[in-house]
Amino acid sequence: MVDHIDAAQIAAWELLAQAAADAAADAVMPYFRSGLAAENKADNGGYDPVTLADRAAEVAIRGVIASAEPSHGFFGEEYGSVDGNSDLQWVVDPIDGTRAFVLGLPTWGTLIALQHRGRSILGVMAQPFTRERFWSGDGQSWFRGPDGTTRPLKTRTCTDLSRAMLSSTHPDLFAAGDERDGFRRVLGASRDCRYGGDCYAYCLVAMGLIDLVVEAGLKAYDVAALVPIIEGAGGIMTTWDGRPADGGGRIIAAGDALVHAQALALLAAPSR
């Protein structure tokens, strides 16, 4: 929590993030499952549909934010960083889960965060195909579903890793060695694992349906919006060594601090 920024100011920025997510949806949806996307392109160096969609969405988001807050910094996946005259920087992934996007699966999302000196003070995850939105900016996390109703998000209790439902985007996300070994220890100690969640899985931790997400190799824009959503729902999200997750890297998100602690112990390389 950043207690020296006025809550009403954060609420106004959260509305700005929501407007930016609306603009991103308009930019992205024409590409989702489009005829372009259905072409099976090999890696030929050309612009693929997801790149076009990514760029269109980032331009749209940047436009909405820059017109309201021109002094703020901006860091996006596609166009990199624009430094503002401010401790405040927007951190944006226009399409998190590009593989899901390309394959037509609805687990990708648009991630928009505002960070103050590198720590997220608000975050929005928008899934425009399912018309779902997850967000937090006031210390509480919220969900709006396809029916348009909004409700608070709350992680569930899970006091033992052996009962935890784990999710991770892909088993090959982890570098060989300590990283893969650490993930495998958690995998072996968990009740069950589901692959293929992308940012959607973190939001389902906030919703109290998944207990644990363990991933690696993430960028700041992959996680910045998700940290306040997890924390505002009562969960905990850190790096594998227990530090703030806001910058990316090896990331663990849990609905219950007890499961977080148990998994953290297994992720650490065993002492020799």
Next chain:
Amino acid sequence: MVDHIDAAQIAAWELLAQAAADAAADAVMPYFRSGLAAENKADNGGYDPVTLADRAAEVAIRGVIASAEPSHGFFGEEYGSVDGNSDLQWVVDPIDGTRAFVLGLPTWGTLIALQHRGRSILGVMAQPFTRERFWSGDGQSWFRGPDGTTRPLKTRTCTDLSRAMLSSTHPDLFAAGDERDGFRRVLGASRDCRYGGDCYAYCLVAMGLIDLVVEAGLKAYDVAALVPIIEGAGGIMTTWDGRPADGGGRIIAAGDALVHAQALALLAAPSR
């Protein structure tokens, strides 16, 4: 194709299947992401929410079908088989992808097929949360999305396995030995693999967004509805040894017959 059953009759049964899918949606949706579902129950032998939802949906489907076609047979995941006085049998999985259902992911679906002497003559896959429906009964496959518009489904061309996007529900679906080895050979030869697709992945093959699904250990009710959807979109779906897929087992679905043949060769145990 079953050419001795009148096309108008199949069209009428397809409407019956759609009505049954509507009834299933009404029965299932109160359980999806419900408070009940958010309880993290260990395997305590009690009825979990997905079981309750599965049973409620199967009763609803069976009721719709039995009232219109009491002489037809019925085989469902939850309540097993009811033999009718007919070569025709409905084959139903009320919630295919129960793990996805429990975790709140939208890749599960209600599968309803009508088989004539063990071969599917129509199939419906309904995803009531995203309000998507995929079906086939007239030799052509169709999709209706959240916006309510209906369009035909067409697989895409993919002439080389090295360019194929592969999907499979879980890397641990395969029994150790020849089965796992066969999957790994296809995995190694494909462009990329996405886990966690459930029945949704087959429908995305029909939509021309995924090239290949390889799975094992499937039941008839897991695949019966998907065979006509894949075939009616121009794809091919068989067992790993090239026989009809309608009965389940080790299954491969491909959008292009060339990729199907290449994968089939790798799935077969190498000659020694």
